[in-house]
Amino acid sequence: MGDNRRIAIPWSDLPTELLKEIVNRLHTETDVRRVRAVCRSWRYSTAPFKKLPATPLNLPFPFEGDTLPEHDGAYFTLIERTVYRVEAPEGKTPNFWLVKTEAASEDGKLRILNPLSHREIKIRPGNQMPKVLNTLDFRVSEVCNSHALRYVNPCNPNPRNDYKFAKKVVVAACADNEYAVMAIDESYQLWYIKSNEKNWTMVPDYIFLDIISCNERGQFLGVDYYTAVWVFNFKLEVVNEVAPLTDLRLSNVHLHSSKVHLVEISNELFLIEEITDKYRRECTCDNEEIGCQCKTPIKNTAVEIVISRFDEGTEEFVEADMAAIGDRIIFAGDDCSFSVSAQGVNGGRVFYTDKYICFRTGNEKNDDDDDHGFNYVYGYEEVTDDDDTDCGSDCDELCVCCYSASPAERVVDDFVPDDDVKTVFRGLNGHNSGVYDFETRELGSLLMFPHYADVFWPPPSWLSRRRS
Amino acid sequence: MAAETGTPTTLTLKSNDDELFSVAESAAILSVTIRNMVEDGCAGGVIPLDNVDGKTLASVITYMNGISAIPADEEKKKSYRDKFLSDKDFETLADMVLAANYLNMSCLMDAVSAKIAQVMEKKSVGWVRRKFGIENDYTPEEEAAVKEEHKWTFEGVETDDDN
Incomplete structure (x- = not known):
């Protein structure tokens, strides 16, 4: 034969x-x-790939009820973003470049965004970046798609409101050309709308801190204030509400975290939590009658990142085996979270956003539309310029006695970046981006660890292949 | 038709390079093509399969026997399929997809197609052309259209690298 x-x-x-x-x-x-x-x-x-829903897509605003006069005529536009991984030509470093883009205009131009947020990146002459990239010259793959609801108000446009009303947005294509959109609003309530529906519907009575869409599972996964995981199928029926955590350390997790992100890593579900200084402060005043004597402001800054893995068997989050994810680079972003294999680049890090980092770096501007996270509380410094910022539901729980800073916070507080580092990072618009190395357990502004960002910033010189 | 009791009915399949294979009818009728022949009463002698060579047919029969031995458990069937395809080299996949199509075996077709799709994923165009042995045969106009489709033009890039 x-x-x-x-x-x-x-x-x-x-x-x-x-x-x-x-x-x-x-x-x-x-x-x-x-x-x-x-x-x-x-x-x-073969036919071109068909995206569902096609974006931009207009959706109703607000989520519920009547609009205030200032919102007359306003609506949401669903926009899509894609995170790409571009592999370096052989022998070049870093091994790959991550870039998040969204359509900038109908003529097909792309806008580059900070991989962690809604912010646009400005490419400056110092960054070696071509205006046009011929992707046929590279090996390019999609890391993830993310979505956002941009607030559009034709009568009263204000870029500060762009992403103010929807904290997190996820989308799924269902069978028969139908789609579903889920969104967490500014008061952490979860809403959904399906194709052909005119109104948003709320998932009642729960505070949701994150929602993600898992195409492979055909499910949306949400995490609520009590770190219970909610599973919705793409028809938006609740499949399973998993019991809250029982582990003591983790069961208090919602009291410690300012931000909680769900992220899938190699088909497993992980929870990334930013623990803020609010819960790590060390009170030196034990006399409540005479009040606090150590008036160091709370910064609401992340002082620890905790990573847990969802155990499918026990349906609980358990301490993650960090060695098992040591070759991953995790992005816990405002609009989407994802992870990539480090492959030749140092892994074992989490990039996150932290509103307070902009105070640390001092010279960067402070925007009100930064996502503070759920348990945000007003520190002394922030009250003046942030008074319209949402601070979650427990501002009232602010301890009136103690504002003392923890040792960890003092370290980050005293950090002043080098001028040349600041120059390199000027275009990134990443003044609220931080990084956590889970081997050394160090964390702080990207500008403290500038080389950690090299997979996305600055753009690698190998992108520019000069014509000979 | 297959006897309800006693020894199972065996079919003889003939590849296009004249190899003969015996296979239990219960396994062979995973192929809708073969099942139709059986139901039409054409299975008395040898069933000729003109579009499948001996090597591929041997492999398909291994699959038929393996998968039909698994009771109705989609998880186990899937893991059998994954295992079955895991040691198939790339050239074999082409033969398999053609055979699965000709024999009208949807479960094998699905699995092989997914496997081939996996090979294409996250690669460069040049790599796919080399791997699949395909020449770039675009006319200059088409080539330009393809390039255009793959071009990323960035907004607001202030760059000095064009001079």
């Missing part, structure tokens, strides 16, 4: 219906676009 075996047909002559079968199993627009770039027969026998 074998000798008289016919020669297999060349792949380019694969029957059209079989190629379609294969292409139907590609999950990203980038993968399908690539197949359509291979040869004529592949191009003409």
